[in-house]
Amino acid sequence: MTFAATKTLLDTVHLEGTFFDGAWKKAEQRKQIVEPATGAKLGDIGLASPSDINLTSKAARAGQVDWASVHYEKRAEVFRSAAHVVESNRNEIVGWLVKESASTRPKAEVEVALSLKALYEASAMPSQALGQVLPSQPGRLNIARRRPIGLVGVISPFNFPLYLAMRAVAPALAVGNSVLLKPDLRTSISGGLILARIFEEAGLPSGILSVLPGDAAIGEALCDAPDVGMIQFTGSTSAGRKVGARAGHNLKKVSLELGGKxxxxxxxxxxxxxxxxxxxxxxxxxxxxxxxxxxxxxxxxxxxxxxxxxxxxxxxxxxxxxxxxxxxxxxxxxxxxxxxxxxxxxxxxxxxxxxxxxxxxxxxxxxxxxxxxxxxxxxxxxxxxxxxxxxxxxxxxxxxxxxxxxxxxxxxxxxxxxxxxxxxxxxxxxxxxxxxxxxNDSTVNDEVINPFGGAGASGNGTSIGGPANWEEFTQWQWVTVKAEAPTYPL
CATH class of the missing domain: 3.40.309.10 (Aldehyde Dehydrogenase; Chain A, domain 2)
Structure with missing residues (x-):
């Protein structure tokens, strides 16, 4: 019997070699997840293949158009519902963080609280202003508006697996993107499958969030997939350099939050x-x-x-x-x-x-x-x-x-x-x-509402959180409107 057999958010069926692409699917390969403190088995996750990435990203990109057109109040409600799911299953989620990521209980409680705050902050984004009216010549309306990128690939780490996935997944979804999440293999339950269940229970349309665990080849496939418009990566500097080079070669937007000394x-x-x-x-x-x-x-x-x-x-x-x-x-x-x-x-x-x-x-x-x-x-x-x-x-x-x-x-x-x-x-x-x-505070200090990021080997100068989320997960579109087309002299 696995740790989750008597739990309500994750049941045995979710821990028998499945991944999530809008539905729970059996993978051809699986990986056993063990508790670092004891070596005890916690469950099996399904391992995605590069072909799974390509198939899922095509469907997710196609479905994103409909998701972005959902009324902003209905989009916001998904995140409030997701927060309710987390609150209702708080003890189970804390337990997974303690078991799988070797968190102490107070650390796990803080991580769940941060994730809840990220969801509530995301719920406010759909109703926020989408752009600016800019100065222009007489007779022309000049608008700069923010639009979703399309499909965002998120590659998340093991240390704060729930929160460091949620802080990217939630705002990316909130502004109208679909998301493909690749969690760290060592914490693919608390950093991946739990997010899938949270948003599934919250009523997010099928296929808008996918969770595909896998090794480095899956990360490479995510960076190569033509339907993925952006990669948000949190992890080591050495891995981040590879992600940045590969995604940059494919002209994707890249957000790198890396290590520090x-x-x-x-x-x-x-x-x-x-x-x-x-x-x-x-x-x-x-x-x-x-x-x-x-x-x-x-x-x-x-x-x-x-x-x-x-x-x-x-x-x-x-x-x-x-x-x-x-x-x-x-x-x-x-x-x-x-x-x-x-x-x-x-x-x-x-x-x-x-x-x-x-x-x-x-x-x-x-x-x-x-x-x-x-x-x-x-x-x-x-x-x-x-x-x-x-x-x-x-x-x-x-x-x-x-x-x-x-x-x-x-x-x-x-x-x-x-x-x-x-x-x-x-x-x-x-x-x-x-x-x-x-x-007059510690270095370990994060708030969902503030831009978080570094420079040099700690990142590529981008930030995530608060107002920075609009910069990260959208792109500008410039629109001009005239009553009639002008006559040009050429």
Whole structure:
């Protein structure tokens, strides 16, 4: 019996090798989904093929025209209904996030709340203004209006599988697109099949949302499919480069939200205990498997010893275990490959002169909260995204020094600055090459209503969320109207 056998949103039939293209279909191949904490089987997902992508995208593109013409009030109602479905099945969805993505229960609750907010925000979009009336010559009406792209391909990650899919799927649908979602294979239930069921129950017309799990070949097929007009990708920088190159070659619109080596800056006038609390949240939440996680903690030398001591004390008290059965601060990492990568970076950092101040061990997929000190800018741990519960501490002397340290990376996603002097922190923030800066807060900070995105190796300069959703999931059409056609001199 699978985990979902007694649940109401996902039944056994959904977990016996099916995918969703408006209807639940048995796939020729399937993949077993297991719980990272125990290795127990959770169910089987159906694996799509490249031909499934092509067939589904043709049908989805054709159906999009009718969906875009649905009265805006009826479109809005779908998203309010979807939110009701989520509320009614909240406990089940939280359970899947805990089981499949190794989330702690509080993290899973936050993720569901964010997804609900994304649905309610999407429900407001159909009734919003679609464009502008622009200045023009006398006798001519000059309009710029936003129109749906057509079919949007969404490739979503494992770490916040429900929300990071929903934040793209919901607004893309709301403005009149159809969507083909390829969730991460490791979390294709909570990041894929659950979304299919939510919108199916909410009354979204058949074929407007498809969920087709698969490997890299499916992502490539999505980037190549002629009926797909846009790719929204959230994931690693290495994979994002491939997606961007392939989709760009096919002249698709591309939105890339990638990794980060984010800086958490502690100035010498900071409240040390508050700074430690924010640093712990920034570094260890969800085992450090968040694009916004603090990859570098930069502490001014005058308070570095006290800060590091308190950070190590706090980290050593964080509990690690199975988030389904125990009340723990950290669950397991998502896979053996991720553990191997993290251990490799830690070992390399030590070989290059860093010290393990606390932690550094692993048991299976469980990784101890770790603090590395003495990390110089040339150290691998300063440069590489670790995606694990590893705090990397580097000291600095002057404000100019820390500006150079923050900007000494190819990434450009987020930064945080803790200081009692807001003016000093703001002056520093002005000089940081990142898409997001939080003064007196953590790096892990997201709101559905705000544009979210980075630059450099953290993305292609696009943003998602709030007003940015209109920019992402629509395209401009320029329209002029005259009472009569003019006579031209040629």
């Amino acid at each position: 984010n800086a958490f800056v502690v100035l010498d006038d900071a409240d040390v205990e508050l700074a430690v609390n924010n640093a712990v949240w920034s570094t260890f939440l969800h085992q450090g498997q968040i694009c916004m996680s603090a990859g570098r903690i930069l502490v001014q030398a005058a308070i570095a010893d006290e800060f590091t001591r308190r950070l190590c004390e706090h980290a050593s008290k964080l509990t690690v275990g199975n988030p389904w059965t125990d009340q723990v601060a950290l669950g397991p990492l998502i896979s053996e490959a991720q553990v191997t990568h993290a251990m490799g970076v830690v070992d390399e950092a030590v070989a290059q002169g860093a010290q393990v101040a606390t932690g550094g061990g692993r048991s299976g997929l469980f990784f101890e909260p770790t603090v590395l000190t003495g990390v110089e800018p040339e150290n691998s741990a300063f440069e590489k995204e670790i995606f694990a519960p590893v705090a990397v501490v580097t000291t600095f002397v002057t404000d100019d020094d820390v500006i150079n340290l923050v900007n000494d990376t190819s990434y450009g996603l987020a930064a945080a600055i803790v200081s009692r002097s807001v003016g000093r922190a703001m002056a520093l923030a002005e000089k940081l090459n990142v898409g997001i800066v939080h003064v």
